Amino acid sequence: MNQNHTLNTSIPRFPWKVLGYAGPVVVLLLVVPFVADYVKDPYQTILLSYGLIMGIAALGFNLLLGYTGLLSFGHSAYFGMGAYAVAFSVKYLHVTSMEVFLAGGLVATVVVSALFGFVCVRYTRIFFGILTLALSQVLWSLAFKFFWVTGGTDGLRVPTPTLLGGMIKTSQDKVIFLSHAYYYYVLIIFFGCVAVMWVIVNSPFGKALQAIRDNEIRAEFVGVQVRKYRFVAFLISGAFTGLAGALWAPLNGLTTPDILYWPFSGEIVFLTVLGGFRTFAGPIIGAVVFNYLKTYAVGYTVYWQLLLGAVLVTLVLSMPLGILGTVSRLWLKLRKSR
Amino acid sequence: METLIIHLLNSLLYASVLFLIAGGLSLIYGVMGIVNLAHGNLYALGAYATAWAVGRMFGSVPDVALFVFLPAGALVAGAAGAILEPTLLRPFYRRAEEYQLLVTFGLLLILDDVMRFLWGPYPLSASALYESFGSFPIFDSIYPTYNLLVIAVGVAAAAFLWAFVYKTKFGVILRATSQDKRMASALGVNVNKVYIQAFTIGCAMAGLAGAIIVPSQGAVLGMGVDALILAFVVVVIGGLGSLEGALVGALITGFVREAGITFFPEIELAVLYLIAAVVLLVRPAGLFGRA
Numbered sequence: 001m002n003q004n005h006t007l008n009t010s011i012p013r014f015p016w017k018v019l020g021y022a023g024p025v026v027v028l029l030l031v032v033p034f035v036a037d038y039v040k041d042p043y044q045t046i047l048l049s050y051g052l053i054m055g056i057a058a059l060g061f062n063l064l065l066g067y068t069g070l071l072s073f074g075h076s077a078y079f080g081m082g083a084y085a086v087a088f089s090v091k092y093l094h095v096t097s098m099e100v101f102l103a104g105g106l107v108a109t110v111v112v113s114a115l116f117g118f119v120c121v122r123y124t125r126i127f128f129g130i131l132t133l134a135l136s137q138v139l140w141s142l143a144f145k146f147f148w149v150t151g152g153t154d155g156l157r158v159p160t161p162t163l164l165g166g167m168i169k170t171s172q173d174k175v176i177f178l179s180h181a182y183y184y185y186v187l188i189i190f191f192g193c194v195a196v197m198w199v200i201v202n203s204p205f206g207k208a209l210q211a212i213r214d215n216e217i218r219a220e221f222v223g224v225q226v227r228k229y230r231f232v233a234f235l236i237s238g239a240f241t242g243l244a245g246a247l248w249a250p251l252n253g254l255t256t257p258d259i260l261y262w263p264f265s266g267e268i269v270f271l272t273v274l275g276g277f278r279t280f281a282g283p284i285i286g287a288v289v290f291n292y293l294k295t296y297a298v299g300y301t302v303y304w305q306l307l308l309g310a311v312l313v314t315l316v317l318s319m320p321l322g323i324l325g326t327v328s329r330l331w332l333k334l335r336k337s338r
Numbered sequence: 339m340e341t342l343i344i345h346l347l348n349s350l351l352y353a354s355v356l357f358l359i360a361g362g363l364s365l366i367y368g369v370m371g372i373v374n375l376a377h378g379n380l381y382a383l384g385a386y387a388t389a390w391a392v393g394r395m396f397g398s399v400p401d402v403a404l405f406v407f408l409p410a411g412a413l414v415a416g417a418a419g420a421i422l423e424p425t426l427l428r429p430f431y432r433r434a435e436e437y438q439l440l441v442t443f444g445l446l447l448i449l450d451d452v453m454r455f456l457w458g459p460y461p462l463s464a465s466a467l468y469e470s471f472g473s474f475p476i477f478d479s480i481y482p483t484y485n486l487l488v489i490a491v492g493v494a495a496a497a498f499l500w501a502f503v504y505k506t507k508f509g510v511i512l513r514a515t516s517q518d519k520r521m522a523s524a525l526g527v528n529v530n531k532v533y534i535q536a537f538t539i540g541c542a543m544a545g546l547a548g549a550i551i552v553p554s555q556g557a558v559l560g561m562g563v564d565a566l567i568l569a570f571v572v573v574v575i576g577g578l579g580s581l582e583g584a585l586v587g588a589l590i591t592g593f594v595r596e597a598g599i600t601f602f603p604e605i606e607l608a609v610l611y612l613i614a615a616v617v618l619l620v621r622p623a624g625l626f627g628r629a
Contacts, residue, residue: 141607309447
């Protein structure tokens with residue numbers, strides 16, 4: 001076994017050029033609550049929190065789709081597991097600390113993704129998709145049927161948590177809490193997740209995953225243990241998505257089996273492709289855009305599914321590279337023609 | 339004894355409907371290599387179309403004569419398939435599987451709302467047909483006669499499909515295309531035409547399943563998505579792309595479901611999915627699948 005092909009954790013160099021695009025976005029994200037307060041619309045901040053949380057889930061999902069070449073149609077399982085772990089620790093352990101929620105959500109999803117991943121990574125392509133879907137529906141049916149444990153379709157309530165063990169004073173008003181303290185809490189974890197995922201995909205491990213995606217047989221010949229690497233990617237992917245689920249539960253205030261149901265997995269796939277799964281930041285952009293799209297489509301018409309379906313079909317037909325992929329291609333063309 | 343017979347009949351009832359849905363899904367995958375996520379919606383479309391036709395004609399013709407409207411669901415779903423394949427799916431055969439799954443997922447969302455738009459958010463019933471058949475006694479219990487019709491349709495469909503695929507010239511062309519598309523094309527088979535035909539038949543089977551089940555259960559929004567998940571279980575157990583597999587898978591799923599509903603209702607679905615997962619672990623391509 002060559003040393004280069006084992007899990008290597010050397011940290012890649014940060015591309016400072018990216019700060020040119022990312023810097024303004026970071027500043028913008030930091031000032032959003034102030035702007036929302038100024039226009040007296042704190043709901044916008046909460047809406048953005050939903051988008052950022054879905055962005056974390058999409059980052060995790062895209063490690064499989066974009067970097068390893070595995071299309072999972074069952075990521076609702078890990079998102080839902082994270083959220084239900086939080087709801088259970090509220091209901092049965094009477095915990096209110098957000099940090100315990102996150103830890104519990106992570107542990108629960110890592111266990112579930114290890115279990116599911118063990119089965120699923122033996123397959124690729126369409127069988128991988130169907131298998132992840134089928135296994136995620138086991139969790140859904142359990143959440144749905146064991147209503148005396150999970151609350152059934154009524155779901156479980158998740159009250160406002162305490163952040164950092166109560167070190168920072170948070171407002172009792174739910175809207176103020178969610179649109180200020182909780183928003184920054186989500187934002188910091190979001191930045192952390194982006195940084196960690198960036199390191200992962202640019203590490204030798206991430207490169208090995210891309211090699212598996214591009215040519216499985218060749219990757220195996222140069223000494224990449226394909227199944228083991230896929231399994232680790234599956235675990236990381238599940239953990240990110242579960243973390244997003246754990247963050248989502250207090251924001252939504254309620255967990256229902258809907259987030260375990262497979263159309264929710266479809267939404268995660270949708271938003272990743274919307275942003276562009278061949279890029280690092282695409283899924284995040286897709287998540288935020290999709291969140292606005294869905295929220296306003298639901299508010300605008302009862303036929304919002306039709307609208308989303310039409311967007312998806314048009315997208316796949318005309319812009320398979322997604323928003324970011326298409327924009328960057330246009331940008332390159334523009335630069336060449338000058 | 340009589341409960342055993344009733345359980346047996348119920349299992350066969352589930353199996354018949356599941357075979358029609360999963361057989362269509364499997365036929366489409368076998369020939370075209372596409373897993374159609376919107377397949378369940380075509381089943382729902384068949385159910386809605388039949389319920390609507392029966393509802394419209396109820397009272398103006400004798401109740402038993404209403405059963406001539408049963409094929410309506412199959413016709414509508416087949417027609418939808420004949421329109422969708424060349425317009426929506428054909429551009430995707432050369433693209434990666436991810437895109438095929440995505441475009442059919444988009445189609446699922448669209449069809450869901452088209453049905454909500456056409457028939458409204460409330461359930462549609464065709465129970466007049468169900469009741470007109472009455473019931474018959476099994477020892478001390480009674481059993482709806484209509485359910486026997488459903489089982490008969492399932493058996494007839496299985497026999498018809500077998501004869502169609504293995505005994506007709508079109509069946510030979512279908513199997514040839516499924517085995518090697520380029521070779522079939524080189525030998526003068528019009529592959530595009532075969533694709534439309536296969537997709538239409540597959541969709542019509544799903545539509546027929548919806549049509550025959552709607553008199554006893556009614557048409558509700560969301561029935562398609564639930565049916566699709568069960569159809570997945572069936573094809574995973576039996577092997578994607580195999581009609582024999584769909585038949586065996588439907589029988590296994592039918593019996594396990596009936597047993598599940600009776601003995602372990604909480605984990606009925608979980609047990610089904612676990613069986614599917616175990617089959618995939620032991621035989622990756624399903625019981626009858628080609629590896």
